[in-house]
Amino acid sequence: MNRLDEILRDVLDKASDPRKIIELMRNASGRVKSSTRNYVFHEPGIIEVERGVNLHIIGDLHGDIHSLLTILGERFELLGQGSDVMVFLGDYVDRGDYQIETLALLLYLKTAFNDQIILLRGNHEPPTWLIPHPHDFPSVLVERYGEEGEKVYSEALSLFNTLPITAYLPGEILMLHGGPPLKVLEASSFEEAFSLNTGKASPEMLEEILWSDPVELNVEFLDSPRGAGVLYGKKVSSKALGLIHGKYIVRSHEMVNGYRVAHDGLVITVFDAAIPYGLDSIGVVEYLYDTVRDQYRLNLVKKSPKT
């Protein structure tokens, strides 16, 4: 049995017991702000990645543990050493058949390899005032754990509240679930636009980051048919990137077959819940550092969800 199989066995054991899954949630949540290398956490949930780190960026999973295992398969040996960091863009639960297992595996990796795992918040890791549809995760928990399921759900909501909402590598790349906050249009600095080190994210900022989608129209932004967040035009993307002197926004939130490029190459959507959505591809955005040239290289990976 290889190391990933052993971890998976341990994860399935934890997922079978409400007390163990709650303990795992608390452990993972306690690690969120305390990396020792590769990245640092700033309030209100903004991760700053160090230059030189290799990024592997993964989109929505929605309980698709098979796609997650495929993604991990070839990258698993990178964990425990070096400066490769996997950034998950949120939406771990709802919809798929293995929601608890998928979340448990991610939390396990977070506790075991904190310096190499970043778990961002998606709109399916919701604040109580903005619950998405469908949101079958609470009923999945009750089905699995009976009455204890409600306790697990309330613990999950606390965990979700601790997850960071944005990660960025200055001069290079911005990562979040949906889109930049509209404050980027008026702000004169990244710090101002993302309320860096000022305490809480406003409800508007949280909603826009978790819910917005890019649109290929010559507008600043429009109401979203989702009923939350906005549809943002290229101006929002270029303004947000200007504030970090960056080249790409990598986000997920929309069903695409692996990945899709928008806003003339500025925005890349990546999606990995292939099995729940009946897609034939999963995507990973790799952003890899060339030490000799001191340059990053973008590599868009698309492959079958099952190896």
Ligand SMILES: [Mn+2]
């Ligand atoms: Mn989403």
